[in-house]
Amino acid sequence: MSAIMDPATATTRTFVEATEVWVPKDGRLVWSSGNYGALDAFAAVSEEKSFGKGEGLPGKAWDEARPVVLKAFDGSYFQRAEAARAAGLTSAVAVPVFAGSELKAVVVVLCADDDQRTGAIEVWCEANGLLMLDDGYYGAARHFEWVSQHTHFPPGQGLPGGVWAANAPMLMRDLGSGYRFIRADSAGKAGLTTGLGLPIAVPGRQTYVLTLLSARGTPIARRFELWNARSSRSGAASEAALADGICQREGPLWNDEHERRVAAWQGPIGEVLGTGLPLVKYDTALLTAGYASMVALPIYRDGTLAHVVAWYY
Structure with missing residues (x-):
């Protein structure tokens, strides 16, 4: 999952080792897309799996209709524990994608624990008018x-x-220095630099927020993009406009004088608009741009696709 164009970042290890998308089919969750880097054996096992409601990590996120953090596989309900151990994977976070009450997909990110990797994948949940930490994975x-x-x-x-x-x-x-980030002092000491926050829509009234906090030495991603979806008269997402973005190499990506847009089915972001499903992409166009993979995640509001969030490795 390393960038291949920039010598300064070519050897940098990312915080996330693998990302996969599971979609419902005939009452089960089946593999849809994923990127596993060099973990070919784990990829082969994963692509042949399926999960019923409540089965394994994807099935648990589906059944409980909430993001689920699993910090250790051994002795847990994680069904690929042996293959994960052989691949050096130690933890995972599963994020369900709901459009109203309909489950569209479950996105799973998998990490490897060591003394060097620093970052955070956090799940915040509302309780008594405040967001409290439900669970999280922080590496070192x-x-x-x-x-x-x-x-x-x-x-x-x-x-x-x-x-x-x-x-x-x-x-x-x-x-680490921004006054808007309440945990700035401890974030600076941990080397955290960039934060991405996502509202996670689930059935019912419960509020969940997912935060991905990236460190310079072991980044969660090297490029982030936020797209606002725009709907046609039929209600389907017809196009999206880039609302914000940042890249390690290029700096800010958004320019209010030159709005960037994509139409449905135009490129990876357009594919998410067209299908309404999350996507993990690995192709030659990304390699040319200097990335090995990307994740594009639809964000729904009141059952309608409102945003697409993308990050690139």
């Missing part, structure tokens, strides 16, 4: 994990609270 950022466990957010405060108040994805830069 142990102190930041402790701080997060003892932090809560009202609407509008910090990255999780900002996403909650806006009911929209947000990018936040300079986590």
Whole structure:
């Protein structure tokens, strides 16, 4: 999953080792797309699997209708534990994608634990008018994990609270020095630099926010994009406009004088608009641009596709 165009980042290890998408078919979740880097054996096992409701990690996220963090596979309900152990994978987060009450897909990101990888994948849940940490995976950022466990957010405060108040994805830069990031001091010490926050729509009234916090040395991704979807008269997503974005090499991607748009079925973002499904992509166009893979995730609001969030490895 390393970038191949930029010598400065070519040897950098990413925080996430693999990402996969599971979609419902005939009452089960089946493999739809994924990128596993060099983990060919784990990929082969995964592509042949399927999960019923409540089975394995994808099935649990489906059954409980919420994001699920699994910090250890051994002795757990994770059904690919042996293959994961052989691949060096140690933890995973499953994120269900619902359009109203309809499950569209489950996205699973898998990580490998060591003393070097730092980052955060956090799930925040509303309780008594505040967002509290439901669970998270932090790699080597142990102190930041402790701080997060003892932090809560009202609407509008910090990255999780900002996403909650806006009911929209947000990018936040300079986590270690930005006054808007409530945990700035501990984030700076952990080397965290960029934050992506996503509202996770689930059936019912429960509020969930997913945050991906990226460190310079072991980034979650090297490029982030936020797209606002626009619907046709029929209600289908017909196009999207880039609302925000940042890249390690290029810096800011968004320019209000030159709006970038994509139509449905135009490129990977357009494919997500057209299908309404998340996508993990690996192709020669990405390699030419200097990335090995991308993830594009639809964000639904009131059952309608409202945003597409993409990150590139």
